[in-house]
Amino acid sequence: MPTITSDVQSAASTPSLNPVMDENVFSWQFFYDQTMQLVHATAQILPTLLLGLLLLTISYFTAGPLSRLLTKPISFVTDSKLVLLVARRGISTLIILLGLYLFLRLAGLTEFAVAIMSGTGLIGLILGFAFRDIAENFIASLLLSVQRPFKIDDVIEVDGRLGVIKKVTARATTLVDYDGNHIQIPNATVYKNTIKNLTANPKMRGKVEIGIGYDNDIRSAQTLALNIINQQAAVLSDPPAQVLIKNLGSSTINFILYFWVNGQQHSPLKVSSQIMRELVNEFTEQNISMPDDARERILLTSSSTDFINSIPKQDSNTEVRSETHEQTLTLNDVSSDTDEIREQAEQSRDPEQGKNII
Numbered sequence: 228m229p230t231i232t233s234d235v236q237s238a239a240s241t242p243s244l245n246p247v248m249d250e251n252v253f254s255w256q257f258f259y260d261q262t263m264q265l266v267h268a269t270a271q272i273l274p275t276l277l278l279g280l281l282l283l284t285i286s287y288f289t290a291g292p293l294s295r296l297l298t299k300p301i302s303f304v305t306d307s308k309l310v311l312l313v314a315r316r317g318i319s320t321l322i323i324l325l326g327l328y329l330f331l332r333l334a335g336l337t338e339f340a341v342a343i344m345s346g347t348g349l350i351g352l353i354l355g356f357a358f359r360d361i362a363e364n365f366i367a368s369l370l371l372s373v374q375r376p377f378k379i380d381d382v383i384e385v386d387g388r389l390g391v392i393k394k395v396t397a398r399a400t401t402l403v404d405y406d407g408n409h410i411q412i413p414n415a416t417v418y419k420n421t422i423k424n425l426t427a428n429p430k431m432r433g434k435v436e437i438g439i440g441y442d443n444d445i446r447s448a449q450t451l452a453l454n455i456i457n458q459q460a461a462v463l464s465d466p467p468a469q470v471l472i473k474n475l476g477s478s479t480i481n482f483i484l485y486f487w488v489n490g491q492q493h494s495p496l497k498v499s500s501q502i503m504r505e506l507v508n509e510f511t512e513q514n515i516s517m518p519d520d521a522r523e524r525i526l527l528t529s530s531s532t533d534f535i536n537s538i539p540k541q542d543s544n545t546e547v548r549s550e551t552h553e554q555t556l557t558l559n560d561v562s563s564d565t566d567e568i569r570e571q572a573e574q575s576r577d578p579e580q581g582k583n584i585i
Contacts, residue, residue, distance in 0.1 A: 279333030286326025290319035310372055360415070361398070367414040368397045376422050380569050382490075384423040386416055391568045403568055426565075430463065430487050433495030435502050438479030440516035445472070445480060448515055452484055455505045461493040462486045478518045494563045 294315040301314055372395075377383050381392045383402070388410050390402030400417045402410040425431065439448050449470045456468040466487050473483040488498050510517060 275333040275335075279330035282333075283326040283330040286322050286329075290322040291315075293322055294318040308372070310369060313369065360413075363415045364398050364413050367418040368395070370418055371395065371400075371414060377424050377427075381427070382425040382565055384425065386412060386420045388412065389425075391565060403571065405568060407568070407571055425490060429489050429491045430466075431490035431495050432485055432487050433499045434486075435484040435499050435506070436473065436481060437484070437503070437506055437510075438476060438481040438517060439510070440478070440518045441480060443480075443515050448510070449482065451509060451513065451515075452482060452506060455509055456484060456486050456502055458505075459486075459498060459502060461488050461498045461501075463488060490563060491565065492563055497562070 297318055298311055298314045301311060377392055379392055379394070382390070383392060385400075385402075388402060388404065390404035390410060392400065393403050393409070394401040395414070397414075399411040399413050402412065404410055437452070439445075452470045453468060456462055456470070457464070462468060463486075468484065468486040470482055470484050473481045475481070484502065486498070486502070488495055507517070
């Protein structure tokens with residue numbers, strides 16, 4: 228027996244002959260222990276993790292319907308598409324962030340959840356400073372959408388530019404001027420500048436200036452000019468037209484003629500041209516002189532007279548016959564150009580893709 232005991236003790240004290248095998252057993256044992264701990268921890272947190280995942284999924288899919296439901300009262304206050312869109316997206320974002328916060332809290336990442344919520348506000352502040360101009364245009368678009376100083380197809384003048392409103396997006400307002408050019412003006416510039424809406428009131432005032440000599444009867448000339456204006460079909464009777472003395476020139480008494488037209492139907496510029504033509508013809512027929520400050524005297528010599536006489540003269544009847552009916556209609560055309568510009572704006576390529584906000 229003593230011999231056997233000593234042998235066992237000596238065997239136990241003797242080092243292992245296979246250290247690699249012992250190391251592998253230790254590594255597998257450590258991996259097994261860590262895996263079991265992870266499984267137990269996962270089994271404990273799995274119900275709350277699944278609940279958090281379920282809440283995140285519910286918040287994601289219900290964000291849209293809930294935002295539309297919560298923004299319904301806003302539609303009774305304003306019908307601005309941009310305001311409703313911003314409100315819906317803001318509410319949807321808050322609902323999704325709430326679901327994400329609950330998921331992180333239930334997953335045991337409370338500090339991380341608080342950090343994300345704090346970082347969201349900080350990132351928004353940083354982006355606001357970085358994209359200040361973009362944010363300014365966006366806020367201006369919100370104000371324009373709510374206040375609506377103009378609408379699509381209105382003729383406005385802003386920042387020295389005159390044109391027809393084609394589109395108003397979240398960034399810029401697109402005008403089509405009377406030369407057919409597309410002009411994009413940032414909404415912040417539109418909102419901060421003076422807006423002149425030419426179609427809010429359909430009545431527009433036009434004016435014509437003309438001068439007569441001092442040897443004419445002023446009241447008779449005024450009466451004749453007023454009759455010519457009132458004979459124009461495009462001129463409105465209310466408000467009435469006026470013929471006023473503007474100033475006394477060096478060689479003429481200068482008149483200024485005011486009249487009103489329907490700007491949506493007639494062009495004040497075309498009506499002014501027609502009135503000017505009628506005034507010159509009628510004043511010439513009534514022997515009302517219209518002198519000019521600058522005069523040029525041409526002395527004809529015999530050679531120049533022979534040259535002029537050598538030019539073949541056309542028959543006046545031929546000139547009258549050459550004037551077609553279409554040319555006459557063109558000269559007498561006083562219709563507004565706004566409808567033509569609107570039609571061109573509809574047919575032209577949209578220079579900026581985006582939804583209208585008004």
